[in-house]
Amino acid sequence: MAEFITGMKRTDYCGTLTAKDIGREVTVNGWVRKTRNLGSLLFVDLRDRSGIVQLVFDQETHESLFDKAEGLHQEYVLSAKGIVRARSAEAVNPRMKTGEVEIAVNDMRVLNSAETPPFQIDDKANVSDVLRLKYRYLDLRRPSMSRYLMMRHRIVKEAHDYYDKNGFIEVETPSLCKSTPEGARDYLVPSRVHPGKFYALPQSPQLFKQLLMCAGFDRYMQIAKCYRDEDLRADRQPEFTQIDLEMSFVDADDVMTINEGFIKQLFKNVLDIDVPTPFIRMKYQEAMSRFGSDKPDIRFGLELKDITEFAKTCSFKVFSETAQSGGAVRLICAPAGHYSRKEIDGLTEFIKTHGGSGMAWIALSESGVRSSLGKVLTEEEIGEIIKLADAKNGDLICIVCGKSGPVYTALGGLRCYLGDKLGLIPKDKFAFLWVVDFPQFEYSEEEGRYVAMHHPFTMPKTEDIPKIEAGDLSDVKADAYDIVLNGYELGGGSIRIHDSALQQLMFKALGFSEEDAKTRFGFLLEAFKYGTPPHGGMAYGLDRLVMLMTGSDNIRDVIAFPKVQNASDLMTGAPDFVDDKQLSELYIACTEREKAEDQ
Numbered sequence: 001m002a003e004f005i006t007g008m009k010r011t012d013y014c015g016t017l018t019a020k021d022i023g024r025e026v027t028v029n030g031w032v033r034k035t036r037n038l039g040s041l042l043f044v045d046l047r048d049r050s051g052i053v054q055l056v057f058d059q060e061t062h063e064s065l066f067d068k069a070e071g072l073h074q075e076y077v078l079s080a081k082g083i084v085r086a087r088s089a090e091a092v093n094p095r096m097k098t099g100e101v102e103i104a105v106n107d108m109r110v111l112n113s114a115e116t117p118p119f120q121i122d123d124k125a126n127v128s129d130v131l132r133l134k135y136r137y138l139d140l141r142r143p144s145m146s147r148y149l150m151m152r153h154r155i156v157k158e159a160h161d162y163y164d165k166n167g168f169i170e171v172e173t174p175s176l177c178k179s180t181p182e183g184a185r186d187y188l189v190p191s192r193v194h195p196g197k198f199y200a201l202p203q204s205p206q207l208f209k210q211l212l213m214c215a216g217f218d219r220y221m222q223i224a225k226c227y228r229d230e231d232l233r234a235d236r237q238p239e240f241t242q243i244d245l246e247m248s249f250v251d252a253d254d255v256m257t258i259n260e261g262f263i264k265q266l267f268k269n270v271l272d273i274d275v276p277t278p279f280i281r282m283k284y285q286e287a288m289s290r291f292g293s294d295k296p297d298i299r300f301g302l303e304l305k306d307i308t309e310f311a312k313t314c315s316f317k318v319f320s321e322t323a324q325s326g327g328a329v330r331l332i333c334a335p336a337g338h339y340s341r342k343e344i345d346g347l348t349e350f351i352k353t354h355g356g357s358g359m360a361w362i363a364l365s366e367s368g369v370r371s372s373l374g375k376v377l378t379e380e381e382i383g384e385i386i387k388l389a390d391a392k393n394g395d396l397i398c399i400v401c402g403k404s405g406p407v408y409t410a411l412g413g414l415r416c417y418l419g420d421k422l423g424l425i426p427k428d429k430f431a432f433l434w435v436v437d438f439p440q441f442e443y444s445e446e447e448g449r450y451v452a453m454h455h456p457f458t459m460p461k462t463e464d465i466p467k468i469e470a471g472d473l474s475d476v477k478a479d480a481y482d483i484v485l486n487g488y489e490l491g492g493g494s495i496r497i498h499d500s501a502l503q504q505l506m507f508k509a510l511g512f513s514e515e516d517a518k519t520r521f522g523f524l525l526e527a528f529k530y531g532t533p534p535h536g537g538m539a540y541g542l543d544r545l546v547m548l549m550t551g552s553d554n555i556r557d558v559i560a561f562p563k564v565q566n567a568s569d570l571m572t573g574a575p576d577f578v579d580d581k582q583l584s585e586l587y588i589a590c591t592e593r594e595k596a597e598d599q
Contacts, residue, residue, distance in 0.1 A: 003109040005029075008581070015051020015085055019100045026103065027081040028053060029111075031141065032072050033121070042069050042566050043102075044551040046078060049146045051474040054087075054102040055080050073112035075121065115187055126503040129556075133570040135559055148558045151270065152546045156223055158266045166258060168221040168245060173208035175201060175225065180520045184228040187238075190586040192349060201227035203537060206455060209246040210496055213535040214527045225541065229567075237543065237555065239569045243491070246537030252479055252495055255536050256281075256434055259483065260490075263432065272551060280433040282598065287435050288404075292330075292412020294438070297487030299431045300424040302415050304330045304408075307388050311401070315559070316376040321593075322401045329401040331385070332411055334418050336394030339363050344396070350417060351400060356410030362386060362397040373399075416487060433484050440464070442508070447512050454480050456506055457524075458493040459536070465502070467508050485548055493538020493540040500528035 010029045017026065032046035033510070037043075044055040059066040072078070082105040093099030113326045118135055119127040123144045132139040151331035160170070202208075202453060205224050212220045224244040232238065247255060260277045267273040271335065287296045290303045293560055311319035311329035319329050344361055351359040362371040362382060362532040371382055389397045398414060400407050419425045439462045440448040450473045461477040468476055480494035497503045503525060507517040518525065546558040556562040563569055583590060 001113045003017055005079050005111060005268055006405065008081060008107070008109055010079070013050035014046050014053040015097055017053055017098050017101055017103075019086065021084045022086055022101060024080065024084050026084055027052065027079060027267050028055075028103065030077070032076045032078060032116075035069075035072055042066060043071060044078075044080075046080065047141070047143075049150065051143070051263055053098045055082070055105050056102050057105050057108075057147050059472055062106060065105065067111075068108065069105075072110070073114065073116070073372045075107050076110055077112040077114070078108045079111055080105050087132055090517070109148040112253060129564075130570060133556070133562070133564060135186065136571045140560065145557065148546065148550050148552060149560060152542075152558055154270050155266065155542070155546055155549065156243075158269055159221070159223065159262070161247065162262045163219075163221040163542065164203075164264050166219070168219040168259070170222055171212055171217065171220050172222060173205040175223065177202050177208075178520075178523075179302040180207070186229045187227045187229050188347075190588055192585050195587045202479055204242065205244050206248075206457065208523070210457065210535065211527055212532070213246055213248045213496075213498075214532050216248075216533075219246075220537075224539075227472055227566060232563070232565045232567060233308055238563055240245075240433070241542040241555040243540040243542050243545075244537075245539070246535060248535045250495075250534070250536055252436070252536065255493060255495075255538060256481060256483075259538065263483075267430065267549075274569065275430065275432065282433055282435055283437040284435055284439065285422055285437070288341045288408050288412075290414060292410075293485045293487070294435055295482065295489045296412075296433070296435075297416060297425070297431070299429050299486060300419045300435060302332055302334065302419055302424060303331055304411050304415070305389060306330050307373065307399070309386060310384060310388060313382050314448035315378060316373060316381075318376075319401055324457060328404040328407045328412055329399065329403055330396050331389055331399040332415055332418070333391050335387040335391065335422065336397065336423070337396070337422065339396045347398060347414065347418075350414060351398075351410045354410045354413040355406040356400045357402050357406070357412075358400075360399040360401075362389075362391070364393050364395050364397075366393055383440065429486075431486055432490075434479070435482045435484055438478045438480045440468075440478040441473045450509065452506075452510060454492070455492055456505070456510055456512075456521075456555055456558060457494075457496050459497050459502075465505075466503055471509075473509055479536075481539075483538070486547060488544055489541075490548070493536065495534070495536035498532040498534050498579075499527065500525055532590070548589075 005240040008027055012026045012028055014028050014030050028046060028048040033045040033047045033443065035042065035044050040059040040529060045052050045154045046055055047283055057066045082103040082294065082327055084101050087100060089100050113499070117138050119125055119131055121138055121141050136207070140149070142451060147419045176189060178186065179198060184203055189199040191197045191199060202285050204226050205222060209220050220472040224242045225239060227239050233289050247258070257278070260279055264275045264277050267275045277323065284294055289292055289306065290296070292304050306328070308323045311323035314320055323329055344363070349357040358373050362369060362373065362385060364386065369382065370565040373382060385397065391397055437452050440458065442453045444451045459479040461479055464476040467473070478494060482492040483490045484592065498508060504517065543555050543559055547555050550558060552558055561571065564586055568575065
């Protein structure tokens with residue numbers, strides 16, 4: 001039977017004890033990591049969220065306590081009291097913060113026993129993700145997972161402290177909202193008291209924070225939960241957290257400057273890294289042209305090069321016809337190495353899976369030039385490409401042609417793949433930049449219309465407003481900005497439209513009828529009638545920020561209880577069926593449930 005903690009309250013966390021504590025009597029609480037019985041001495045590694053400390057039970061001085069300790073097993077919950085003492089010289093463990101000391105136990109209580117866990121609770125254990133997520137409460141006991149969540153806490157605290165110091169007020173916005181679908185799919189919540197009507201969970205606090213600017217709160221921030229019912233990937237979850245903020249009477253420079261200050265303070269206080277400011281500011285078109293991505297990783301080179309002008313007059317019709325019809329022909333030059341035909345074919349398949357139609361190549365070596373273009377280009381033309389690529393012996397030139405978008409996507413992906421494969425990316429470097437001057441609109445082939453690249457409330461560049469009025473949406477720039485770190489979009493924002501007439505114009509350009517705009521966003525348009533200040537803001541993806549700062553490669557590692565790729569929770573079994581009474585109260589009939597039960 002479990003014992004009680006009365007009279008044995010913790011005085012110290014396990015992982016905090018060092019040589020300066022020698023001679024103190026302490027009480028520690030935690031879980032048994034492992035035991036080692038050496039006859040008359042028994043050692044127990046006790047673990048809590050702070051780390052591990054070694055307990056020592058001596059049969060000669062405390063025989064009954066020693067006998068009790070012999071019954072301990074992995075993950076038993078203990079409270080142990082004793083004197084901190086120095087380890088013998090040969091027993092010092094320099095890999096542990098507590099490696100110079102141990103606790104000579106003089107009292108112990110077993111607060112709870114434990115069954116053998118389904119996997120070893122250790123960072124070195126090779127455990128499947130499925131098992132880890134099913135028993136997440138055990139997985140979170142592992143030291144690395146504990147560090148991730150504790151760093152997440154520190155990052156959130158720094159956000160609160162920094163923005164509070166700079167005059168921001170934290171305001172909570174609703175979780176039950178009006179559905180205003182434009183972009184990702186909403187999660188819907190049926191209303192019991194309004195039959196047939198639904199709330200939506202917020203995709204972001206966007207409209208509410210703009211209304212707070214209308215209300216005169218000037219500077220707002222919030223650690224906000226957001227929800228999007230969309231297909232998942234490694235760095236995306238159906239519910240996620242933002243560091244969300246908005247400011248009045250500002251331009252884009254003001255928003256970027258205040259947030260550079262946050263990043264600088266955050267990295268210094270949490271990681272002791274000095275981040276140089278101001279950050280590079282790179283226009284969207286330059287980012288795409290040089291790196292094939294609107295979130296470029298600038299820690300390494302391997303930039304894209306444009307050979308479209310050369311291609312217009314070359315012998316290879318695929319190149320020349322693509323270039324003459326407004327398409328793009330671009331390349332990257334992979335640095336010296338030995339590229340076998342099998343490896344090159346693998347890169348070609350990579351290009352195809354990332355949106356490219358295929359890849360032409362030229363490989364240089366001391367024994368000569370190999371190329372897939374040998375039968376369609378002259379030696380002089382191949383020599384010209386080599387010159388344009390600035391290639392040297394050992395290099396591999398990878399060429400893709402087609403519409404600009406797929407070419408950028410394919411070569412941008414290949415650039416990052418080769419950068420990692422060839423060891424070109426410094427893993428200990430944090431490289432920040434702002435990407436600015438995004439297109440206001442992008443054409444959706446699926447919907448057959450222009451849609452907002454960010455959202456319908458983004459301010460266009462003032463000089464481009466006449467283009468919107470004229471119906472020319474193809475080359476309108478947005479007053480928007482993304483903060484990028486090591487190839488990840490860390491956050492993004494924009495200056496917002498604050499003029500009712502311009503907002504109506506934007507809705508019209510996006511294909512909203514006046515009635516539809518009023519139905520979806522009437523409350524915002526109404527607020528704009530009563531004196532709305534110029535305003536702008538942004539939001540960070542907190543989960544992604546924590547992932548990058550901890551060095552994890554999976555966003556699930558830094559979320560306490562994440563979902564898997566099909567948006568289910570392996571631990572709780574959510575989502576799940578609910579009983580008929582709950583459904584009837586919500587006036588819902590569920591045909592899919594009947595199908596599932598029949599199966």
